[in-house]
Amino acid sequence: QWFPQFIGGHLTGTSFGIPGRNATYDYVIIGGRTAGSVVAARLVEGTNATVAVVEAGTFYELSNGNLSQVPYYSQQYSGLDWQSHIESGMFTGNRPLHYAQGKNLGGSSGRNPMLYNRGTKGPYDLWAEEVGDNSYRWDNFFLFFEKSINFTPPDMTLRAANASANYSTQAQQEKSGPLHVHYPNYAQPISSYGPEAYAGAGFSPVQDFISGDLNGYNYFAFAIDLDGNTRSSAETAFFSPAMSSGRLTVYQSSTVRKILFDRNKRAIGVEIDLPGLQPYDLNATKEVILSAGALRSPQLLMLSEIGLNATMSQLGIPTVSALDFVGQNMHDSCAIGGISFQMTTPSQTSILSTEEDRIKADEQFRVSGTGPLTNIGADFASVNVILVATTSRGHVTINSTNVFDQPVIKTNWLSTIADQEVAVDAYRRVLSTVENIEARVGDYTAPNSTILSDNTLLLQYIQDEGVGPIHHASITCRMGREGDATAVVDPKGRVSGVQRLRVIDSSSFGFTPPGHTQAATYGHTEKLVTDVIRDGGYADRWNETVGMG
Ligand SMILES: Cc1cc2nc3c(=O)[nH]c(=O)nc-3n(C[C@H](O)[C@H](O)[C@H](O)COP(=O)(O)OP(=O)(O)OC[C@H]3O[C@@H](n4cnc5c(N)ncnc54)[C@H](O)[C@@H]3O)c2cc1C
Secondary structure (H helix, E strand, O other): OOOOOEEOOEEEEEEEOOOOOOEEEEEEEEOOOHHHHHHHHHHHHHOOOOEEEEOOOEEHHHHOHHHHHOHHHOOOOOOOEOOEEEOOOHHHOOOOEEEOOEOEEOHHHHOOOOEEOOOOHHHHHHHHHHHOOHHHOHHHHHHHHHHHEEEEOOOOOOOOOOOOOOOOHHHHHOOOOOEEEEOOOOOOHHHHHHHHHHHHOOOOEOOOOOOOOOOOEOOOEEOEEOOOOEEOOHHHHHHHHHHHHOOEEEEOOOEEEEEEEOOOOEEEEEEEEOOOOOOEEEEEEEEEEEOOHHHHHHHHHHHOOEEOHHHHHHOOOOOOEEOOOOOOOEEOOEEEEEOEEEEOOOOOOHHHOOHHHHHHHHHHHHHHOOOHHHOOOOOOOOOEEEEOOOOOOEEEEOOOOOOOOOOEEEOOOOOOHHHHHHHHHHHHHHHHHHOOOOOEEEEEEEOOHHHHOOHHHHHHHHHHHHOEEOOOOEOOOOEOOOOOOOOOEOOOOEEOOOEOEEEOOHHHOOOOOOOOOHHHHHHHHHHHHHHHHHHOOOHHHHHHHHOOO
């Protein structure tokens, strides 16, 4: 049972840094979300170092309670988000669009709808080639995926008989990590029509979405903890358990304004802003690790004098390291809408439309861990279209020296002919699945058949009304081979031109595999933190405690 006043077995308040007071740690981590939580936990486990995490948000269990924890409500939030917007443009019908990024311990893993999948094999091999490090090859990288997760097969005694999910024997063996990956105890009624609909459109079943093949249909797995059927996040799985070590200190609701360097360009700490207090410093005797995510890691590098000379000189920021590609090269998936139609089965929303339904579902969730609240509302027959391997590239930059001002985000979705053609073709392909859904009633409500039959009109419709974020930004501090002038970090995540500073998060990928990005972020972080530990001289202890050769 969850007691909100306890985090990781401690009263809240234990293991917390004292705001306003300078302090010194071996490692200072900026951002306690997905990557930052994993770095903190692995450093505590694999070293005897002291570690501080500075996070602008707080524990989502405290600030957002059940809404963050119960799968069905997982996309509702208050105060957990940075409220960023992307620059509107012709490819998004000039609409202002919110771009979510979690602001809490556990990060976007505490704010996302928890889908867990891993991308396909080839792109990992490409990542390895791009950066000249074979650790990123699928066969080698698998070790890092496995380290994070604890897989549980679907419980078919609780799911409906016509909602069985495939999973591989490989998945079954993945039991040693802290992040729970599981199939909900309830499937959306429409999903039972999925196999027939997708097979009719020429797709085949895949054994799961974590073994390196995404080309086919199946149910998604989610980061859900079977014990309570609540969200399993980087905070619950990694961060909070690590707090019991006594060597992990968290500064919550605290925003890093700047990374500090000595005259030899060595990162020596961070400057923190907490409203109502004078700024104060945390010193790092070994390294500063930047894990502020794909939108805010480049922002913080630029505010810390690392980036494109032209941008920074306009704002009067001097340069410690002139790196032209900070914030450039942003890879991002985008949702492009879908096809709406009426159906005879209950939908995600209609199933809980009355007060009585909600009370019943709540009781079912609490008493037996079953029912609609265990499911986020999307299985595999929701007819959303997402471009997962895009060729359009965006960027992130700054127009202010204040960390509390939003970074400028330009996604440029659908700006290449290739992405435009795939978008139109994807709608056609989806159309052929929808044709086969027996539960569909009548014609489509949107887009109408005139638009659907004309490529130009359809593309315009997608740009004006369909395209939007699914929040998978990455590579804004791109990893490249040592000496690559277009890269920001090397294959160990070390920032070029300075010392003792690494970027470990989704911004420092070398290539973004198709699919959702949290599994790649967990794997990438597990890989880079082994580099931190080895470079810190802790290899022996690491091998002994974690068994990594
Ligand atoms: C709404 C949403 C839905 C998503 N859905 C899915 C999904 O279902 N499946 C999936 O696989 N992926 C999903 N993703 C993507 C996935 O969650 C991210 O790719 C992943 O969490 C990125 O991790 P990260 O560590 O790079 O960044 P984040 O998790 O964003 O962590 C960055 C942390 O740094 C903190 N921070 C930033 N600046 C500062 C500062 N100056 N000082 C202190 N702290 C700072 C932030 O508050 C944040 O906690 C989703 C993302 C979002 C936002």
